[in-house]
Amino acid sequence: MKYDAVVVGGGPGGLTCAALLADQGVKVLVLERKSRIGPKVCAGGITKGGLINALPQSLIQRAFSSQTIITKYQHLVIDATGPMIGTVNRRELGTHMAGEAAASGAEIITGARADTVSDDRVIYILGDRSYEAYYDFLVGADGSSSKVRKFLGIDSSAPHCGVGLHYVVGDAGDKMVWNFNADSFGSGYSWIFPHRDYASVGAYLADGSISPLQLKKNLDRWLGDWGINPADGRFEADKINIDYRGWAFGSRFLIGDAAGFASPLTGEGINPALVSAEAVAAAIITPSAGPDNLQRIIRRHRSHRMMSRTAGRSRLLALVLSELSGLLLRFGIIGFDKFEMA
Ligand SMILES: Cc1cc2nc3c(=O)[nH]c(=O)nc-3n(C[C@H](O)[C@H](O)[C@H](O)COP(=O)(O)OP(=O)(O)OC[C@H]3O[C@@H](n4cnc5c(N)ncnc54)[C@H](O)[C@@H]3O)c2cc1C
Numbered sequence: 001m002k003y004d005a006v007v008v009g010g011g012p013g014g015l016t017c018a019a020l021l022a023d024q025g026v027k028v029l030v031l032e033r034k035s036r037i038g039p040k041v042c043a044g045g046i047t048k049g050g051l052i053n054a055l056p057q058s059l060i061q062r063a064f065s066s067q068t069i070i071t072k073y074q075h076l077v078i079d080a081t082g083p084m085i086g087t088v089n090r091r092e093l094g095t096h097m098a099g100e101a102a103a104s105g106a107e108i109i110t111g112a113r114a115d116t117v118s119d120d121r122v123i124y125i126l127g128d129r130s131y132e133a134y135y136d137f138l139v140g141a142d143g144s145s146s147k148v149r150k151f152l153g154i155d156s157s158a159p160h161c162g163v164g165l166h167y168v169v170g171d172a173g174d175k176m177v178w179n180f181n182a183d184s185f186g187s188g189y190s191w192i193f194p195h196r197d198y199a200s201v202g203a204y205l206a207d208g209s210i211s212p213l214q215l216k217k218n219l220d221r222w223l224g225d226w227g228i229n230p231a232d233g234r235f236e237a238d239k240i241n242i243d244y245r246g247w248a249f250g251s252r253f254l255i256g257d258a259a260g261f262a263s264p265l266t267g268e269g270i271n272p273a274l275v276s277a278e279a280v281a282a283a284i285i286t287p288s289a290g291p292d293n294l295q296r297i298i299r300r301h302r303s304h305r306m307m308s309r310t311a312g313r314s315r316l317l318a319l320v321l322s323e324l325s326g327l328l329l330r331f332g333i334i335g336f337d338k339f340e341m342a
Pocket residue numbers: 008009010011012013014031032033034038040041042043044045046112113114115141142143144145146147163164165166202236237238239240255256257258262267268269270271273
């Protein structure tokens with residue numbers, strides 16, 4: 001079958017791009033390897049500059065106008081007049097986005113794993129059969145282990161990836177908490193993100209200075225301090241591609257985690273996926289359009305990478321930077337939005 005555009009991956013990036021393309025009459029196919037759109041290892045945190053105001057309010061599980069921030073020597077609470085960070089459920093977000101893409105006319109096939117990518121087609125496996133989808137434009141929105149990225153010859157193996165691990169627990173209180181204690185999490189951090197009737201409690205690290213196993217142990221210990229028993233939760237982990245190397249390669253494009261757009265500092269990747277999806281759709285529909293919003297994301301990615309790399313040089317630097325950030329936040333010299341990918 002021949003399409004104008006084939007989008008590999010039905011995450012937030014792929015679905016957004018497909019909806020925008022289909023809206024403009026582009027014949028687009030989305031291939032999603034999972035049988036169900038949505039579920040993904042993710043804390044579901046969304047930011048003020050990102051999705052909080054862009055999504056239907058019914059999709060926002062919780063919204064927080066105050067953030068608790070912990071470092072080795074500080075414990076501070078930052079307040080704002082409106083929501084700073086909110087949470088979404090990835091299954092609900094996926095269902096919503098797939099509905100929008102389908103309503104726009106995109107064809108979405110679930111349970112369809114892109115197996116082989118070549119110059120003019122994607123061969124995908126559905127059930128026990130393989131099919132060919134020919135394309136004019138190819139969009140790789142297939143996450144941190146992207147096949148399309150590999151086809152383009154860009155490596156996405158460790159150590160270029162960060163790692164995120166979390167537990168989904170029943171209850172973890174009412175506060176949104178960020179713990180930048182460098183002793184336990186190096187240049188990374190741990191979090192408590194409450195949702196409506198569950199919470200994501202996890203840790204992220206970009207530089208590999210702590211093994212994933214040790215990171216998990218440190219997370220378990222910290223959760224114990226908060227009275228949260230990890231054994232009561234469901235454990236999940238995934239890599240997060242933070243190695244941005246470009247998004248437009250002629251008639252082929254990369255979006256979101258496939259492009260390495262997630263923040264090296266925080267692992268936030270949903271909003272960059274959407275912004276890059278918009279840029280790719282615009283580039284396909286109106287090649288002369290400038291990707292202004294994406295340029296902002298690329299600049300933010302660069303500054304997050306610089307901060308993350310600096311903190312990753314030594315435990316002492318991570319400690320100094322986390323304490324300094326705490327002080328700057330405490331006295332309002334920088335806003336919490338400095339940490340957003342928006
Ligand atoms: C523990 C953890 C916590 C996180 N917390 C946050 C957070 O709070 N906020 C935030 O913004 N980000 C968070 N992230 C990052 C966020 O999940 C990603 O950045 C985001 O999902 C990227 O969206 P995407 O559309 O680019 O890719 P994805 O959401 O990964 O979607 C890619 C899709 O492609 C599909 N796919 C992959 N390979 C194939 C194939 N061969 N054929 C067909 N389909 C394929 C996958 O099944 C998937 O559905 C977290 C990540 C982790 C690991």
